[in-house]
Amino acid sequence: METKEKLAPFHATILVFMIQSGVMALILPQLLAESFGTNGWITVLGFGLMASVNILLIGAVYKLGKGRSIFQILEQSIPKFLLLPVYLALALVWTLLGCMAGKEYILIFQMYAFPTTSPMEFKLILDLLVFWLLTKGLYNMAKASTVFFWLFIWMILLLFFFYGDFKWARLTPFMFKGGKFTFLEGLDIYSSFLGYELVLLMFAYTNQKTKLIKSTLLGNAMTTFSYLYLSLITFGLFSLEQLKNKAFPLLELLAYIRFPFLERMENLLYGFFLFTVLFSILLYEWCALEMLKQVFPKMKTNFLAFILIASCFAIAYIPKTLNEVGDWLSTLSMIECGIAFGFPLLLLVVLMFQKIGSRPAHE
Template structure:
């Protein structure tokens, strides 16, 4: 933990969390919210932001019980070595499965919009090689990569402003037209879209100034919320309430109407750049899957053997298995169930246990 190369700044801490949240969910989120709450679905994003921010602060408070260790160290301290092994196994498997899901989704989008005749395994190599080169280094390199991608692609959301000239804001009125219940039903969709804040479990001990962790998670969640709300509202104003239900990825489809004299098929260019953002999702999860695997088998934290094995296994799998959008949708649902437990249920239960344990020890000492 004292290795300075593993320490990350507040900026890197923020964008590691924000990057983990900005995966593939934003491409489908407007349609999913419209299915549950109509054009009032954007309000559910604010509730999701409040929930994820509250849980992030809970995780920060919990990690203060053992500030110099990750979640695995915290479990080992309070529950024993075997409990830590089980925790490492669960996190390693869950994060590896989530990484594979994001990998396959990215490949499906590339084949659908850019390179339809390219083999899945070859496309995966385009992801695997830079992923290995970045993740084989320390956490600081990954943090700087997340900051670099954010700054490099800061211009992307502003392209949606060109769609405002063809938008109809009357689609959004009246607000809360069907009451609060449809909005509340859409909150679980937004709650999963904010998944990534639980990365605080593993990033906290590496943060240089731990007293800034609370501010960091609030800023990270707020950045994600602002992007989600802005793009969702623009999609709701552009598509009719019925039309958006027939569009699988409205975030991409809306770009088809934006034309420049020097550029055609803007959605293809946008998707190509968006893959950098998606990489800031799979890389942190894969990094921590490798970290937990090393802890599980007693390897050095710097060992890259699990990373190489995972990438090679996925490459071999794609030689024989060709995922489809429907199959990947099922994988995403399985991930959402696992994420509910890891990001919401588990922190509350663990924090409650730690508070009760402290209260009991306090009474015993008096």
């Protein structure tokens, strides 16, 4: 049963950070090098700022809507039968995003650590864990994310291992030389910040005293700093051409870490990324579940959650390779970028009409 307890600001901040951080961190430096060339790491600040602007847009919805859920806002002005296709479409996008994010992580993990094991065996275990957490409700999910946060965040200290090999000369005095920026690659980079838009569905799980938008901005700032720090280190360790040719620069870094009592350290460390990937999947599936609850209000939540996760597992059979999963994610990320900016704008338009309609007649 869903708890009636509200999200605390600290839990909201950690939840946003855990949603945003994920597998994209493994390839972000390569994307920055490919798109912007020399000193491409600086552009992380720009992408983080764009995300902050989007969060402020969501904040305007939260303030004008006085903390009402997006369902209350929409259904006050639009007949529900017109909204049902929208709910189903959003549920489909978020279901597929969670599904493909999980499949990408598992394919990378299988490739590096268990090349002879079926990836779908790992996917089954991951989906069972997602289903179990999904049935616990958002408040318990947020508390669990805080625990997993501390299990994951210590990894940023590992970058100290590379200070001795870091060379400022590799950054060069030139800005953005040797890159080939395209709009689609820009969206791929921006997708590494996506996840904050899911707070749109958390309005009903907070109260006006909870600084939801400030917490979201803080979580996004933590993500931006983490990405900036990681990108700076990788640009100072590898040449531009090396970065362009490395599929997973972060895994290459982890492979340099050696302990006398442990081999293939990167396999163990990569396993810690499961904590962030898990919550990226979990929150996208939770949002999809919230949409399905509006479409099928008479169905039990746990049954809907089971159908949702079972569908995810079945869909994961379709793409077989990392390239195929990457193509799915690129398409879904473009759609999600549209949702992240377009959905708050739609809600603001609806709220403006509601405000105009509620004004008293002229005296």
